[in-house]
Amino acid sequence: MDTSKSRRGFIKIMGIGALVTATSSFAARRTTKTVTLTDEQKDTLFFIFQEEKVARDVYITLGKLYPEESTFASIQLSEQEHILSAQVLCERYGVDTSDVNLSLEDDFIGQFELHVMQELYNQCIELGQVSLLEALKVGRLIEVTDIDDLERAAEGMPSDVVNTFENLKNGSLNHLAAFEAAISRES
Structure with missing residues (x-):
C-alpha cells in the first residue's frame, strides 16, 4: 500500500x-x-402577520359561502403558510402574537387584534356576499394590497425579513393570477 x-x-x-x-x-x-428592530418595524411585522390572517380568514369565509369555487379553498391553505412565516419573524424579533388565535374553529375566524384589520375583514365579507364574482374581486383586491404592503414593509428591514417578505409577495402574485383566472371564468 x-x-x-x-x-x-x-x-x-x-x-x-x-x-x-x-x-x-x-x-x-x-x-x-442579533438585529434589533425599531418599534415601528415591530409594528410592521405584526401588521403583516395580521394581514395574512385577514386573507386566510376571508378566503375561509367566502369559500364556505361559495363552495363550488375551489380558488378560495386552495389559496386559504397557502395563506396559512404565509401566517406561519410571518409568525416566525414575529417570534424572532420579540413581537408578541400570543393574543392572536390562529385556530381554524369558526369562533376565531374573522377575529382580529388590530381594529383596522377587523374593519378590513368585515368590509371584504360584506362585499363578497354580493355574488361569487364580487367575492373573487375581493380576493384580487386582497392580493394586490398584500403585494403593495409587503413591498413597502420590506424597506429598511433586515435581510431575513426582506427574504421572507419577498417569498410572501411571490405567493401573493400567484394568488393574484389565480383570482384573475377565476374572475375571467366567472365574467
Missing part, C-alpha cells in the same frame, strides 16, 4: 472536513447575529 497516497487522501478528507466546519461556524456566527 502506498502510504503517500493514503496520507494525501487522509489530508484531503481532513481539509474538506475543516473547510465544512469553518464554513458552518462562519455561517452560524452570521445567522446568530
Whole structure:
C-alpha cells in the first residue's frame, strides 16, 4: 500500500472536513447575529402577520359561502403558510402574537387584534356576499394590497425579513393570477 497516497487522501478528507466546519461556524456566527428592530418595524411585522390572517380568514369565509369555487379553498391553505412565516419573524424579533388565535374553529375566524384589520375583514365579507364574482374581486383586491404592503414593509428591514417578505409577495402574485383566472371564468 502506498502510504503517500493514503496520507494525501487522509489530508484531503481532513481539509474538506475543516473547510465544512469553518464554513458552518462562519455561517452560524452570521445567522446568530442579533438585529434589533425599531418599534415601528415591530409594528410592521405584526401588521403583516395580521394581514395574512385577514386573507386566510376571508378566503375561509367566502369559500364556505361559495363552495363550488375551489380558488378560495386552495389559496386559504397557502395563506396559512404565509401566517406561519410571518409568525416566525414575529417570534424572532420579540413581537408578541400570543393574543392572536390562529385556530381554524369558526369562533376565531374573522377575529382580529388590530381594529383596522377587523374593519378590513368585515368590509371584504360584506362585499363578497354580493355574488361569487364580487367575492373573487375581493380576493384580487386582497392580493394586490398584500403585494403593495409587503413591498413597502420590506424597506429598511433586515435581510431575513426582506427574504421572507419577498417569498410572501411571490405567493401573493400567484394568488393574484389565480383570482384573475377565476374572475375571467366567472365574467
